[in-house]
Amino acid sequence: MKVEDKEIKEITFAQERELYNTYKRAYVTKDGKVEIDWDSHDKAIAMALEFALDNPEEVLKNMSHPEIDKFAQDILLQYLRVNDEKKP
16 A cells, blocks of 8 residues: 555555544544644554554654644555545
């Protein structure tokens, strides 16, 4: 599986559920408004990178932090099947 131009690993269903449960904790409803818990969000992003890459430090060493965040977000969306075009 590829995200952008980089090969990423497949994840297990258990890893997918763990990632999903971490990611959904990032969105908290308070007084009828959705707020982002950035610690949970960042944890989900870090998990996605660890699941995806054998050696993240080596693969990401030439990317800026904003580029790493975008790449990790793209991986997260792929793993959580958010961009799955097979949906009805």
